[in-house]
Amino acid sequence: MTKDDVLNALKRVKGPDLDGNIVELGLVSEVVIANRKVYFSITVPPERAEQLEPLRKAAEQVVSDLDGVDHVGVVLTADAPTGQAAKPAAPAATPKPKAPAGGPGGGGQSAGVPGVKHIIAVASGKGGVGKSTTSVNLALALQANGLKVGVLDADIYGPSMPRLLGISGRPQQAHGNVLSPMEGYGLKCMSMGFLVDEGTPVVWRGPMVISALTQMLREVAWGELDVLVVDMPPGTGDAQLTMAQQVPLAGAIIVSTPQDLALIDARKGLNMFRQVDVPVLGIIENMSYFLCPSCGERSNIFGHGGAKNEADKLGIPFLGEIPLHMDIRETSDAGQPVVASAPNSEHTSIYRAIAEKAWSSIGSSGAKAAPSINIQ
Amino acid sequence: MSTLRTTDVWPTDITLNPAKDILTIAFDDGQTFELAAEYLRVCSPSAEVQGHSPDQRKTVGGKKSVQIMTIEPVGNYAVRLGFDDMHNTGIFSWQYLHEMGMERDERWATYLAELEEKGLSRE
Numbered sequence: 001m002t003k004d005d006v007l008n009a010l011k012r013v014k015g016p017d018l019d020g021n022i023v024e025l026g027l028v029s030e031v032v033i034a035n036r037k038v039y040f041s042i043t044v045p046p047e048r049a050e051q052l053e054p055l056r057k058a059a060e061q062v063v064s065d066l067d068g069v070d071h072v073g074v075v076l077t078a079d080a081p082t083g084q085a086a087k088p089a090a091p092a093a094t095p096k097p098k099a100p101a102g103g104p105g106g107g108g109q110s111a112g113v114p115g116v117k118h119i120i121a122v123a124s125g126k127g128g129v130g131k132s133t134t135s136v137n138l139a140l141a142l143q144a145n146g147l148k149v150g151v152l153d154a155d156i157y158g159p160s161m162p163r164l165l166g167i168s169g170r171p172q173q174a175h176g177n178v179l180s181p182m183e184g185y186g187l188k189c190m191s192m193g194f195l196v197d198e199g200t201p202v203v204w205r206g207p208m209v210i211s212a213l214t215q216m217l218r219e220v221a222w223g224e225l226d227v228l229v230v231d232m233p234p235g236t237g238d239a240q241l242t243m244a245q246q247v248p249l250a251g252a253i254i255v256s257t258p259q260d261l262a263l264i265d266a267r268k269g270l271n272m273f274r275q276v277d278v279p280v281l282g283i284i285e286n287m288s289y290f291l292c293p294s295c296g297e298r299s300n301i302f303g304h305g306g307a308k309n310e311a312d313k314l315g316i317p318f319l320g321e322i323p324l325h326m327d328i329r330e331t332s333d334a335g336q337p338v339v340a341s342a343p344n345s346e347h348t349s350i351y352r353a354i355a356e357k358a359w360s361s362i363g364s365s366g367a368k369a370a371p372s373i374n375i376q
Numbered sequence: 377m378s379t380l381r382t383t384d385v386w387p388t389d390i391t392l393n394p395a396k397d398i399l400t401i402a403f404d405d406g407q408t409f410e411l412a413a414e415y416l417r418v419c420s421p422s423a424e425v426q427g428h429s430p431d432q433r434k435t436v437g438g439k440k441s442v443q444i445m446t447i448e449p450v451g452n453y454a455v456r457l458g459f460d461d462m463h464n465t466g467i468f469s470w471q472y473l474h475e476m477g478m479e480r481d482e483r484w485a486t487y488l489a490e491l492e493e494k495g496l497s498r499e
Contacts, residue, residue: 032445277452278453371401
């Protein structure tokens with residue numbers, strides 16, 4: 001008994017509207033035959049799944065009548081029409097293609113993003129610690145250190161990359177469903193901010209967020225990148241889990257202020273990444289100390305050294321401290337991040353040193369190769 | 377820098393046999409476990425099996441001849457196994473697979489005892 005035998009038998013089953021047959025209508029999935037057992041699925045419109053149970057039975061019947069078949073497993077799969085779940089402003093929210101039922105498993109879905117060598121997430125346990133400012137300057141610093149860099153703004157609810165990089169306009173379609181990333185200061189950039197207006201809130205449920213993130217990651221022509229910096233939304237929710245499950249992240253960087261409260265949250269972020277086995281490349285202490293622009297005096301507004309102590313305690317690298325300084329804040333808000341607009345400043349050298357540390361720990365982070373999966 | 381990870385075990389090879397009922401997992405600590413599809417299925421970490429608390433845990437019977445149909449990698453840390461009874465929501469982390477290998481005899485004995493207690497069978 002071969003797949004062709006099965007398909008020939010299935011041609012006797014009429015389609016949902018009683019015209020044609022389910023094979024010619026293209027509703028039958030890959031047929032898997034193993035040990036006299038046959039498995040396949042039939043794609044039907046979701047709202048008719050119950051009503052079409054007889055169709056499933058009929059298909060099961062004709063196949064089980066074949067010689068050499070002990071068992072038949074048929075399932076109906078619902079296939080939402082492309083774009084049905086999409087918001088007008090977002091690129092068509094194509095549901096992630098389901099792994100073919102019973103196809104020779106492995107591969108595909110959670111493999112890395114083609115052309116992108118390393119993906120690192122910049123995260124914080126809570127909002128307001130300057131994560132996005134740090135992300136953009138870190139990305140620019142990685143670029144200044146000679147790497148090809150992209151930025152993915154995964155902060156769906158509060159996208160800030162368009163403003164930070166001073167980019168406006170909408171991404172163009174490259175081909176098919178794939179968008180070309182925008183570019184600012186040489187960084188390739190994709191953000192929900194390009195797709196919705198700045199003042200418009202994104203009021204979405206979790207599954208929409210996941211679908212949008214997947215698209216911004218995979219349906220963008222990133223080209224060849226050494227590293228893609230992902231500016232994560234604050235906290236430990238859907239978006240973070242999606243990133244961790246959809247791509248093999250090379251590592252995560254946690255941004256925190258020295259304040260105890262922020263550090264408690266940073267620890268949560270850290271533990272989340274540990275749970276999903278994403279190596280934590282280190283902690284950056286942001287707003288570490290206040291440098292008075294007029295007299296240059298240093299004050300430790302939020303206390304000092306908290307993040308370093310925490311990093312030591314948790315056994316993860318401390319990547320560096322970034323001062324709370326007007327220049328960093330002003331340049332960021334003006335869309336001219338300090339690393340790009342003042343390449344020779346002291347702040348830039350701080351970011352570049354952090355970038356170098358982070359980059360070197362990607363190499364040595366013990367990000368072990370994925371196991372090889374063999375189906376004999 | 378092993379301090380960056382909590383998981384000390386890491387698989388190097390995951391192999392499904394031609395009969396699709398034994399998954400062989402080789403770990404980098406030198407251990408290799410052969411886990412039966414039935415064992416993996418009935419101990420699936422899925423909430424469908426484990427529930428959301430220990431008292432919700434279900435004992436699944438009748439999986440003696442279950443086979444593994446798909447193996448999908450999940451992030452850096454796990455594989456998702458699809459079984460031929462259409463159960464595919466179990467995400468098996470490296471850690472969990474390693475534990476299942478280390479504690480196979482105890483876990484299996486516990487399972488058999490539970491089956492008996494609940495009047496279920498492997499068939």
